[in-house]
Amino acid sequence: MASTPTAPFLRALTFQGTADDYSDALPALREIERIELHPRVTFLVGENGSGKSTLVEALVVALKLNPEGGSRSYQLAFSTRSSHSRLHRRLGLERCGLPPRNSFFLRAESVFNLASVVEAEGREMHDVFERPLHEQSHGESFLDVAVNRLAPNGLYVLDEPEAALSLRGQLALMQRVHQLVAQDCQFVIATHSPILLGYPDAWILELSDDGVHRIEYDEAPQVELTRAFLDDPERFFRHLLA
Amino acid sequence: MIRSLSLDRAGVDAARYPFSVPAIRSLTTLELHPQVTLLAGENGSGKSTLVEAIAVAAGFNPEGGSRNMRVATRESHSSLHQHLKLVRDPRPQNDGWFLRSESFYNLATYVEQLGDVSGYGNVPLHEQSHGESFLTLALERFWGEGLYILDEPEAALSVRGQMALMRRMHELCADGSQFVVSTHSPVLLAYPEARIYVLGDDGIVETPYRETEQYELTRLFLDDRERFLRHLFDASEATPDSGARHTEQVTIELAAARGVKTSSDT
Numbered sequence: 001m002a003s004t005p006t007a008p009f010l011r012a013l014t015f016q017g018t019a020d021d022y023s024d025a026l027p028a029l030r031e032i033e034r035i036e037l038h039p040r041v042t043f044l045v046g047e048n049g050s051g052k053s054t055l056v057e058a059l060v061v062a063l064k065l066n067p068e069g070g071s072r073s074y075q076l077a078f079s080t081r082s083s084h085s086r087l088h089r090r091l092g093l094e095r096c097g098l099p100p101r102n103s104f105f106l107r108a109e110s111v112f113n114l115a116s117v118v119e120a121e122g123r124e125m126h127d128v129f130e131r132p133l134h135e136q137s138h139g140e141s142f143l144d145v146a147v148n149r150l151a152p153n154g155l156y157v158l159d160e161p162e163a164a165l166s167l168r169g170q171l172a173l174m175q176r177v178h179q180l181v182a183q184d185c186q187f188v189i190a191t192h193s194p195i196l197l198g199y200p201d202a203w204i205l206e207l208s209d210d211g212v213h214r215i216e217y218d219e220a221p222q223v224e225l226t227r228a229f230l231d232d233p234e235r236f237f238r239h240l241l242a
Numbered sequence: 243m244i245r246s247l248s249l250d251r252a253g254v255d256a257a258r259y260p261f262s263v264p265a266i267r268s269l270t271t272l273e274l275h276p277q278v279t280l281l282a283g284e285n286g287s288g289k290s291t292l293v294e295a296i297a298v299a300a301g302f303n304p305e306g307g308s309r310n311m312r313v314a315t316r317e318s319h320s321s322l323h324q325h326l327k328l329v330r331d332p333r334p335q336n337d338g339w340f341l342r343s344e345s346f347y348n349l350a351t352y353v354e355q356l357g358d359v360s361g362y363g364n365v366p367l368h369e370q371s372h373g374e375s376f377l378t379l380a381l382e383r384f385w386g387e388g389l390y391i392l393d394e395p396e397a398a399l400s401v402r403g404q405m406a407l408m409r410r411m412h413e414l415c416a417d418g419s420q421f422v423v424s425t426h427s428p429v430l431l432a433y434p435e436a437r438i439y440v441l442g443d444d445g446i447v448e449t450p451y452r453e454t455e456q457y458e459l460t461r462l463f464l465d466d467r468e469r470f471l472r473h474l475f476d477a478s479e480a481t482p483d484s485g486a487r488h489t490e491q492v493t494i495e496l497a498a499a500r501g502v503k504t505s506s507d508t
Binding site for chain 1: 283284285286287289290343372373374377394396397398399400401402403405408409412426428429432434451455456457459460461463464467468470471474475477
């Protein structure tokens with residue numbers, strides 16, 4: 001049907017001018033003009049402090065999602081982070097097709113936030129979570145949100161979703177992403193996890209001092225480093241703890 | 243510092259959470275490693291509950307923070323700590339922190355309030371990522387001779403960040419510190435001179451590093467992810483309506499993926 005919104009919803013991110021804050025000094029983003037996205041799944045990788053989360057937050061602001069996690073319809077009025085940057089002032093969106101039917105920003109702390117909002121508003125927990133939150137671990141409630149609140153024909157931004165998840169939890173999330181990709185969804189996912197990054201048919205964009213560049217799975221720092229580490233942890237420790 | 247802990251079941255309703263969780267149900271006595279004890283296990287296995295109970299029994303408030311912080315603004319999630327008896331060891335304890343998993347997201351604000359922090363890599367704290375804030379705290383606010391209880395500290399850390407954390411742990415242990423750390427990370431779990439307990443349906447089982455699922459499955463994945471994922475996705479396509487594919491279902495497919503790997507090796 002022509003009226004059904006389907007991915008891709010975003011073709012690229014474009015950058016112009018300055019943000020007039022610290023984000024202007026991030027080497028990865030300083031000279032960036034355009035970041036093309038994969039029609040289905042784009043991963044953002046980079047060291048702590050490379051600007052991954054800053055970029056994700058700017059995207060979320062540009063999409064008018066709440067930068068602290070949640071959906072458009074579920075605005076959260078408080079913050080776990082003192083402030084997000086003004087990078088969104090530089091950011092433009094190259095959209096395509098119909099707007100997504102659903103969109104959501106999910107990060108590990110969203111689950112804590114959602115729980116607090118629900119508690120504060122006296123809403124019924126089961127509106128949001130499958131099981132009572134105090135009997136669920138952080139990871140379980142996170143998967144609950146991923147499974148129950150991410151719907152077909154949507155655009156989803158995930159910031160380090162592995163933070164709450166066990167290895168199996170990450171695999172369960174990958175299955176869910178796989179289902180949703182088949183249902184015309186698009187994802188942008190910032191991650192440190194060598195597991196999530198293994199999702200096939202995706203682009204991996206690395207933020208580094210050289211800017212933002214597409215790399216192969218086997219070149220991603222977390223993959224190379226984890227592989228080398230697991231091959232011979234003792235060798236690593238001899239150097240690391242010397 | 244803590245030598246061991248034991249659970250006193252007097253007056254406990256075994257059918258009630260968290261005593262009904264298999265790992266807690268079977269808990270009698272747990273010897274801690276004098277330096278680093280690592281707790282692994284699935285989401286929901288009781289890791290965080292146990293970590294919180296150890297912390298509260300050791301004198302931290304359930305909110306988390308340093309031992310000097312006396313303002314409790316939240317209730318403990320469970321009553322487990324009331325039934326936990328700690329056997330102390332005689333080493334001096336002059337420092338301590340308990341960090342809940344959610345506190346890793348509030349650290350920038352929190353550490354800023356402490357003042358006098360130059361910042362990890364000389365970046366102002368409010369411009370740091372969650373991971374950097376935590377490393378700043380560990381580098382500048384953990385002083386040694388301390389009891390450090392950390393719930394999934396890898397949450398915001400890159401692999402490199404996890405290595406920086408382990409280096410800091412090593413320094414602090416040399417200064418007479420003790421760590422109790424829950425983690426999902428195959429990297430942190432490899433910390434040498436540590437004891438690993440896996441919390442699962444069989445209770446709390448001491449497990450050598452290379453026998454942990456984190457190690458085994460991460461290697462399997464990195465060695466041949468296409469095959470691994472084909473299995474995982476085929477299984478989910480076979481049952482397209484099972485939206486709530488939580489971790490139990492994944493187990494079956496993991497077993498299958500393991501089987502495939504093994505049979506191809508022989």
